[in-house]
Amino acid sequence: MLLGIVSKNSILLIDFAIEEMATGTRKLHAIMEAGHKRAQPIVMTTVAMTAGMVPTALSLSGDGAWRAPMGTVVIGGLIMSTVLTLLIVPAGFSLADGLERRAGPWLRSRFLTYRPGDASGGDEVQQDRPAQPHAIPATRSPPGGEPAE
Numbered sequence: 001m002l003l004g005i006v007s008k009n010s011i012l013l014i015d016f017a018i019e020e021m022a023t024g025t026r027k028l029h030a031i032m033e034a035g036h037k038r039a040q041p042i043v044m045t046t047v048a049m050t051a052g053m054v055p056t057a058l059s060l061s062g063d064g065a066w067r068a069p070m071g072t073v074v075i076g077g078l079i080m081s082t083v084l085t086l087l088i089v090p091a092g093f094s095l096a097d098g099l100e101r102r103a104g105p106w107l108r109s110r111f112l113t114y115r116p117g118d119a120s121g122g123d124e125v126q127q128d129r130p131a132q133p134h135a136i137p138a139t140r141s142p143p144g145g146e147p148a149e
């Protein structure tokens with residue numbers, strides 16, 4: 001349950017920053033704006049979950065006393081995850097986005113085989129793409145002779 005809430009909060013924050021960046025906003029401003037606008041739903045979720053776990057954490061006697069440590073741990077985890085979501089996740093996103101912008105084109109050209117226009121389905125030659133230097137010819141000649149017919 002706690003992991004689901006943390007994931008939801010992180011997705012809310014980063015998705016909003018990505019949408020802002022898609023409109024042309026600079027990365028730092030988009031992250032700051034996401035933090036300002038998405039902090040309220042994140043904190044409200046944490047407060048609601050914490051308020052729901054307080055009775056469990058405060059059960060001092062009787063049958064519910066064995067659940068009190070679980071309630072305390074969940075409350076601590078919620079508070080810590082909220083702080084980390086609002087501070088560490090934006091910093092990690094900024095680093096990951098910067099790395100992707102720098103290394104992404106190089107990695108794409110080295111490891112991905114798909115190129116735009118490959119999915120056209122026809123045998124036509126792509127005029128806008130230079131020929132690959134290591135392309136295999138369509139017909140091969142046998143060693144030491146003319147092509148077989």
